[in-house]
Amino acid sequence: MPSANSIAAAGRRAGQGWTIARRSRLAAHLFTLAFLLAWWGYSQTVPAFVLPGPVPVATRLVQFFTTYNLYKHAFASLEHIAAGMAIAFAVGTALALAAHYFPVLRLAVHGRVSPFLNSFSGIGWTLLSIVWFGVNEFTVIFAITVVLTPFAIINMREGLDTLDREMLEMAASFTRNRWREFTRVVAPALLPFVFATLRISFGVSWKVALAAELFGGRTGLGYLFNLAQQNFDVRLILVVIAIIIAFVYGTDRLVFAPLQSRFGRPDAEPAS
Amino acid sequence: MTGRRLSERVIADGVVVAAIAGWWLMSLRLPAFLMPSPLQVAEKVAALFVTPSLLADTAASAARVVVAVVVSAVLGGALALIPYRWPVTEAIVRDRITPFLNSFPSVGWAILAMIWFGTTNAAVLFVEIAILTPFCLINLLEGLKELDGELIEMGASFTRRRGRSFWKIVVPMLLPYVLSAIRIAYGVAWKIALIAELFGVSSGLGYLMLKAQIVSDAAMVYATCFAIVLLFLAGEKLVIDPLSRLVAYK
Numbered sequence: 001m002p003s004a005n006s007i008a009a010a011g012r013r014a015g016q017g018w019t020i021a022r023r024s025r026l027a028a029h030l031f032t033l034a035f036l037l038a039w040w041g042y043s044q045t046v047p048a049f050v051l052p053g054p055v056p057v058a059t060r061l062v063q064f065f066t067t068y069n070l071y072k073h074a075f076a077s078l079e080h081i082a083a084g085m086a087i088a089f090a091v092g093t094a095l096a097l098a099a100h101y102f103p104v105l106r107l108a109v110h111g112r113v114s115p116f117l118n119s120f121s122g123i124g125w126t127l128l129s130i131v132w133f134g135v136n137e138f139t140v141i142f143a144i145t146v147v148l149t150p151f152a153i154i155n156m157r158e159g160l161d162t163l164d165r166e167m168l169e170m171a172a173s174f175t176r177n178r179w180r181e182f183t184r185v186v187a188p189a190l191l192p193f194v195f196a197t198l199r200i201s202f203g204v205s206w207k208v209a210l211a212a213e214l215f216g217g218r219t220g221l222g223y224l225f226n227l228a229q230q231n232f233d234v235r236l237i238l239v240v241i242a243i244i245i246a247f248v249y250g251t252d253r254l255v256f257a258p259l260q261s262r263f264g265r266p267d268a269e270p271a272s
Numbered sequence: 273m274t275g276r277r278l279s280e281r282v283i284a285d286g287v288v289v290a291a292i293a294g295w296w297l298m299s300l301r302l303p304a305f306l307m308p309s310p311l312q313v314a315e316k317v318a319a320l321f322v323t324p325s326l327l328a329d330t331a332a333s334a335a336r337v338v339v340a341v342v343v344s345a346v347l348g349g350a351l352a353l354i355p356y357r358w359p360v361t362e363a364i365v366r367d368r369i370t371p372f373l374n375s376f377p378s379v380g381w382a383i384l385a386m387i388w389f390g391t392t393n394a395a396v397l398f399v400e401i402a403i404l405t406p407f408c409l410i411n412l413l414e415g416l417k418e419l420d421g422e423l424i425e426m427g428a429s430f431t432r433r434r435g436r437s438f439w440k441i442v443v444p445m446l447l448p449y450v451l452s453a454i455r456i457a458y459g460v461a462w463k464i465a466l467i468a469e470l471f472g473v474s475s476g477l478g479y480l481m482l483k484a485q486i487v488s489d490a491a492m493v494y495a496t497c498f499a500i501v502l503l504f505l506a507g508e509k510l511v512i513d514p515l516s517r518l519v520a521y522k
Contacts (some may be wrong), residue, residue, distance in 0.1 A: 020359055020360065023360050024359065024360050024361070024362045024363040024364075025363050027360050027361060027363060027364055028363035028364045028367050028368050031364040031368055032368060035368075049387075050387060050388065051388075103276070103280070104276065104279050104280050104283055105280075105283060106280060107280045107281060107283070107284035108280075108283045108284040108286075108287045111284055112284050112285075112287055112288055113287065116501070118459075119459075119462070119500075119501045119504045119505065120497060120500075120501055121462065121463045121465075121466050121497060121500055122463055122467075123463075123466040123467050123470065123478070123481075124466065124481070124493070124496070124497035124500070127481060127482075127485045127493050128490075128493060128494070128497070130485070131305070131306060131485070131488070131490050131493065132306065132307075203374075203375070206375075206377060207377055207378050207379070210377045210378075210379040210380070211378070211379050211467055214379055222379065225379060225380070225383060228383075229383050229386075232387070234384075234387060237380065237383055237384065237387075240380070241376065241377060241380040244375065244376075244377050244380070245371075245372065245375045245376060245377075248375040249371045249375045252375075
């Protein structure tokens with residue numbers, strides 16, 4: 001979703017320079033306004049427990065940021081996600097490397113483990129890990145990890161498959177030390193894929209984390225969902241959703257996109 | 273080469289056999305509500321496809337997935353074409369609608385749908401479509417960006433009718449992207465079908481799974497998970513793969 005550039009390009013194509021980009025951006029702001037207005041208008045016609053308007057949600061959002069208890073849940077979610085992402089990345093990369101350096105394992109990893117993990121539902125893992133480990137943090141992290149692992153395997157495999165053979169040959173002619181070859185040639189070539197993996201994992205992990213916390217956690221934003229749902233507190237539900245959208249989108253734009261355009265392929269878009 | 277391929281196969285299938293054997297050994301030591309044996313689960317999976325009352329749930333889930341994938345492909349396509357036709361709306365679709373739908377948590381949709389529509393079929397479909405649409409939208413936006421401009425120009429030089437050049441040139445070039453959008457949406461659909469059904473309705477595999485979890489029928493929880501894996505693979509091999517071969521051939 002990279003916008004300013006592609007809009008500018010579209011504008012040039014249309015032969016109108018930057019004016020169309022500017023008009024497009026203006027249209028987008030108007031759209032946002034219209035959306036808020038429509039939300040407000042509709043909320044006037046239905047009871048507040050069905051859809052509260054933007055103003056009550058905004059005031060609740062402010063309350064959220066001034067209450068310590070609610071910070072606790074936001075940080076708990078972050079912790080779950082960070083732990084799940086780190087473990088899944090380590091496991092997925094290890095499996096992809098194993099399949100790369102020991103081709104005999106290739107079918108086992110890419111033909112058995114990865115498709116199995118990839119087609120197994122995240123909610124399934126959550127409910128199973130509740131049965132196995134009970135309702136606690138471990139369950140949440142376990143579910144996030146298992147869901148993210150195939151993403152890491154698939155992405156790192158793509159990176160390893162596109163390694164430049166000639167460059168590896170050149171490296172081999174310079175050193176016999178495979179570790180040296182790995183750190184100097186292979187790892188830097190993989191860096192873009194590492195970022196792509198982390199970016200995709202981050203986008204997916206939020207959704208999984210919420211579901212896992214909703215059913216299997218006692219902390220986190222997903223647990224807040226659970227409480228809000230029991231109390232029919234739609235305001236809180238919308239606040240949590242708004243925070244998640246802002247955080248996921250903000251992190252993607254402000255952290256991952258710059259990192260990736262610096263270290264990665266410029267064309268790599270998150271596929272979620 | 274054949275020797276290596278053989279050992280590759282042996283290891284791959286060995287992993288599967290070892291996993292099942294390990295599972296079986298664990299099921300001997302652990303109580304059935306924690307770790308049912310592979311055989312018990314296999315029986316339940318079979319039941320999901322044979323016993324009429326259970327088959328109805330399986331079919332309900334499958335039907336919802338198919339409808340949701342088709343509707344969200346159409347919706348995603350329509351949204352992607354708006355900025356193609358009216359460039360001024362580009363920022364609306366790319367910078368507002370796409371990121372909004374894409375970062376909206378699926379559980380959020382599920383809970384909101386339950387409050388808005390109650391526990392109905394429509395609620396489940398709404399959730400699935402809301403989650404799948406951004407996947408289709410992103411893919412088709414990408415596809416429209418990659419279209420060969422020269423071919424479109426050539427088309428414009430042959431006919432002035434935009435509709436004609438759209439159907440004869442843009443649509444065929446777009447087909448592979450439509451298909452990859454459907455492929456991605458289909459893969460996601462089966463995973464989120466459970467989330468949608470856990471809240472939404474009193475039919476479908478998600479409903480069976482939640483019911484089984486409440487009464488600690490672990491074998492059924494396992495079985496619904498595996499049934500979804502099977503259904504997903506069957507759909508991909510029997511419908512999506514042949515379709516994409518057809519498109520690629522053209």
